[in-house]
Amino acid sequence: MAPNSESRQGRSEVPEVVISRLPQYVRILNRLLEDGIQVVSSQQLGEKLQVTPAQIRKDLSYFGRFGKQGRGYSVHDLLERLRQILGINSPWNVAVVGVGRLGRAILSYPGFNPDGFHLVAAFDLNNSIVGDTVGGLVVRGMDELDRVIDQEEISIAIVAVPVDFTQNVVDQLVACGVRAILNYAPITPQVREGIRIRNIDPVLSLQSMTYYINDD
Amino acid sequence: MAPNSESRQGRSEVPEVVISRLPQYVRILNRLLEDGIQVVSSQQLGEKLQVTPAQIRKDLSYFGRFGKQGRGYSVHDLLERLRQILGINSPWNVAVVGVGRLGRAILSYPGFNPDGFHLVAAFDLNNSIVGDTVGGLVVRGMDELDRVIDQEEISIAIVAVPVDFTQNVVDQLVACGVRAILNYAPITPQVREGIRIRNIDPVLSLQSMTYYINDD
DNA sequence: GGATGTGAAGTATTTCACAGCC
DNA sequence: GGCTGTGAAATACTTCACATCC
Numbered sequence: 001m002a003p004n005s006e007s008r009q010g011r012s013e014v015p016e017v018v019i020s021r022l023p024q025y026v027r028i029l030n031r032l033l034e035d036g037i038q039v040v041s042s043q044q045l046g047e048k049l050q051v052t053p054a055q056i057r058k059d060l061s062y063f064g065r066f067g068k069q070g071r072g073y074s075v076h077d078l079l080e081r082l083r084q085i086l087g088i089n090s091p092w093n094v095a096v097v098g099v100g101r102l103g104r105a106i107l108s109y110p111g112f113n114p115d116g117f118h119l120v121a122a123f124d125l126n127n128s129i130v131g132d133t134v135g136g137l138v139v140r141g142m143d144e145l146d147r148v149i150d151q152e153e154i155s156i157a158i159v160a161v162p163v164d165f166t167q168n169v170v171d172q173l174v175a176c177g178v179r180a181i182l183n184y185a186p187i188t189p190q191v192r193e194g195i196r197i198r199n200i201d202p203v204l205s206l207q208s209m210t211y212y213i214n215d216d
Numbered sequence: 217m218a219p220n221s222e223s224r225q226g227r228s229e230v231p232e233v234v235i236s237r238l239p240q241y242v243r244i245l246n247r248l249l250e251d252g253i254q255v256v257s258s259q260q261l262g263e264k265l266q267v268t269p270a271q272i273r274k275d276l277s278y279f280g281r282f283g284k285q286g287r288g289y290s291v292h293d294l295l296e297r298l299r300q301i302l303g304i305n306s307p308w309n310v311a312v313v314g315v316g317r318l319g320r321a322i323l324s325y326p327g328f329n330p331d332g333f334h335l336v337a338a339f340d341l342n343n344s345i346v347g348d349t350v351g352g353l354v355v356r357g358m359d360e361l362d363r364v365i366d367q368e369e370i371s372i373a374i375v376a377v378p379v380d381f382t383q384n385v386v387d388q389l390v391a392c393g394v395r396a397i398l399n400y401a402p403i404t405p406q407v408r409e410g411i412r413i414r415n416i417d418p419v420l421s422l423q424s425m426t427y428y429i430n431d432d
Numbered sequence: 433g434g435a436t437g438t439g440a441a442g443t444a445t446t447t448c449a450c451a452g453c454c
Numbered sequence: 455g456g457c458t459g460t461g462a463a464a465t466a467c468t469t470c471a472c473a474t475c476c
Contacts (some may be wrong), residue, residue, distance in 0.1 A: 087430025215304025
């Protein structure tokens with residue numbers, strides 16, 4: 001196919017659902033690598049991930065031919081290729097906005113760093129905690145947002161502020177150049193085309209399970 | 217090998233993707249009700265949710281005919297019907313397993329109660345904190361799991377234990393009769409048919425966004 | 433022999449478009 | 455006039471099945 005033309009829409013030919021599965025492949029491959037496994041088949045991967053081997057092969061085929069017929073995939077090579085495709089082969093600096101209880105839990109969660117997401121700045125709306133140190137970071141006021149995001153080359157933000165402030169904070173982040181946002185408040189903030197947003201919403205998750213366990 | 221496509225129990229004719237959207241409808245309807253709006257069209261709902269009006273009408277049509285032609289939907293009536301369909305018209309008791317930093321944040325998060333999810337018990341694997349009071353709940357040891365889940369009529373659990381303990385904890389919960397699990401560890405625990413599980417995994421969410429903002 | 437990569441077939445989901453009703 | 459409810463059409467996604475290659 002034609003090489004990436006710089007269309008304003010971007011690279012939309014790979015289905016989003018495929019992209020959303022790649023991080024799971026990465027995670028399993030990481031584990032296989034740690035276990036010293038060097039080669040894996042789509043069959044074996046599928047068992048670990050509870051998806052069909054055909055789906056894995058099809059997903060990978062959007063990006064190239066990474067396997068060896070008759071043998072399978074090199075764990076190391078496939079992992080590196082997927083990390084490159086996803087853009088997680090080099091680290092990302094991340095800002096956290098909102099340093100309440102949830103924000104503090106996020107700042108002290110050890111799971112971001114090993115995967116290359118470095119929490120390098122914390123902000124809060126409430127000036128009474130600005131200046132405090134949390135998780136090794138000094139809490140900054142929103143007036144420093146623009147400067148710090150620019151200086152630290154932050155493209156990703158995690159938002160954990162009360163719901164009524166969320167849209168406004170998201171707007172500020174976008175205005176400062178942030179391009180991807182992970183939002184913990186129970187709304188779906190509106191963002192302009194080109195900005196990515198994901199919501200972490202445990203209540204919605206619970207509510208979509210009760211349907212299945214409700215035996216009235 | 218292939219996931220069984222045989223006749224699944226009961227109500228599997230409604231696509232899961234439809235069920236997953238209903239809680240969002242509920243949330244918007246709640247807000248409209250608070251704002252005193254009495255009638256809403258699929259067009260208006262669609263704008264707020266960023267989905268097409270046709271999708272909303274189609275989703276609702278799986279369950280009946282709730283609208284009035286020429287007018288729209290009664291906010292109050294549609295809300296009640298959806299809450300009933302989802303099984304969230306009466307409250308659910310929920311157990312939290314794992315009272316580390318994340319578990320504490322969950323226990324003190326005020327967003328579960330208003331939606332009818334009552335956190336009524338907390339457990340931890342680490343006996344050194346068993347007996348402590350967190351968020352108004354006494355932390356219990358795993359030896360009390362079975363008795364308390366039975367006594368408090370708990371069908372839902374939130375699991376926030378270290379990744380290496382997660383599958384084991386999930387197995388214990390299922391053995392005790394829990395039917396839905398919200399898991400915060402970065403794995404996808406295996407559960408038998410009929411048990412519902414959802415994962416909250418911020419790293420996967422981040423990794424599926426970097427693809428789109430990575431302009432190498 | 434054994435596993436990939438991929439068109440083609442099969443499903444699932446979304447959107448269209450319009451009859452029917454308020 | 456306006457909006458729902460819904461078959462039909464369109465699109466998206468998954469699975470099959472097999473030629474191809476190591």
